[in-house]
Amino acid sequence: MKYEVVIIGGSYAGLSAALPLARARRQILIVDAGQRRNRFAEHSHNFLTQDGRSPSSIAEEARAQVEKYSTVSWLFETVTDVKALDDQYLVIAGEQHIQAEKIIIATGVKDELPPVEGLAERWGKSIYHCPYCDGYELNLGEIGVLASGMHSLHQALMLPDWGNTTLFLNDKINTNELDDEILAKLSKRQVLIETRKISRIEGHCDVVFTDGERMTVNGLFVATVTRLQANWIRDLGLEIDSNEYGEAIKTSPTKETNVKGVYACGDVTRSGGSVALSVGDGAMTGIVAHKSLIF
Known part of the structure; x- marks a missing residue:
């Protein structure tokens, strides 16, 4: 042919x-x-x-x-x-x-997702990559950013326009890498920083830490x-x-x-x-x- x-x-x-x-x-x-x-x-x-x-x-x-x-x-x-x-x-x-x-x-x-249990099953449902595509529907609720590298800082700085934002470092970003300038930017945007390691994602979008505690967010964004x-x-x-x-x-x-x-x-x-x-x-x-x- x-x-x-x-x-x-x-x-x-x-x-x-x-x-x-x-x-x-x-x-x-x-x-x-x-x-x-x-x-x-x-x-x-x-x-x-x-x-x-x-x-x-x-x-x-x-x-x-x-x-x-x-x-x-x-x-x-x-x-x-x-x-x-x-x-x-x-x-x-x-x-x-x-x-x-x-x-x-x-x-x-x-797309390669971080190896977190429960992440792949919720991809496109409560786990997202684009705030312009999915941020509005979260209705200014609780939003998480799962770090996959330093580029996730860019995502974390954007997302407060769509809701209260928490950046989960999850051992992908070392706190020593966050200099005063980036910390000031995150603070200005009222981004919270969570350093605990994540064990898995459960329910709609419950972040479960290795210490057994959990945090519920309306949606979680990750840069694949x-x-x-x-x-x-x-x-x-x-x-x-x-x-x-x-x-x-x-x-x-x-x-x-x-x-x-x-x-x-x-x-x-x-x-x-x-x-x-x-x-x-x-x-x-x-x-x-x-x-x-x-x-």
């Missing part, structure tokens, strides 16, 4: 990239493994016209709209390899070997470490940014990678996560990829 563009990842960024290409009547294939990053979340917020809807309903409606275009094909499969083939690419997904002139990577990322989902991304020779927040494919402002004919968009290209930003990313990528087929 041969396509002009193969889009790897059929969530918000990938579907958004598909739309301008479909409207230009280009032959495109979307390969999707069905693992949206926000599949654990009950509601999506901070996306104009879609605020409060379930993430799955947004994705399903987007797919239905894209699939109305006759030049769009869909393959529900996991990509296991992508190889350069002269001036094109060979995409291997299951038993399928697919040839493409251009590749758009919109695979998203996987994001990881690329597939080794073939590295094998392509793409430049990867790596820091304390995780990994991301490096792109130009127009979503081009360092490998000719390969583009990337959405969460796989940045830290954090946002449906709205992923949609915008995808729209730009689709347009740039289309123009590259002409010029």
Whole structure:
């Protein structure tokens, strides 16, 4: 099979990239493994016209709209390899070997959570990563920040706009690392600092310490470490940014990678996560990829 563009990842960024290409009547294939990053979340917020809807309903409606275009094909499969083939690419997904002139990577990322018992089960329900997405619904209640590194201080300083904030150091930040300047900032924002080690999370969001005591919060925020989902991304020779927040494919402002004919968009290209930003990313990528087929 041969396509002009193969889009790897059929969530918000990938579907958004598909739309301008479909409207230009280009032959495109979307390969999707069905693992949206926000599949654990009950509601999506901070996306104009879609605020409060379930993430799955947004994705399903987007797919239905894209699939109305006759030049769009869909393959529900996991990509296991992508190889350069002269001036094109060979995409291997299951038993399928697919040839493409251009590749758009919109695979998203996987989140690594701190190894705290009860955390993963509540991810997207009472454990969050984005205050813009989930902070408002906590109604200015009690909010916790679970430290996963020094970058969690940034999160702790933001969150008082959404409620009374406690920073749980949990042995991830040493009190000696908190200099007078950062302590003054935390104090100004009325952030409480809890140094006790956490044993587990119970109930809706009860923080249980190793000494047996517990503290109830309405929601707990944690900055995950994001990881690329597939080794073939590295094998392509793409430049990867790596820091304390995780990994991301490096792109130009127009979503081009360092490998000719390969583009990337959405969460796989940045830290954090946002449906709205992923949609915008995808729209730009689709347009740039289309123009590259002409010029």
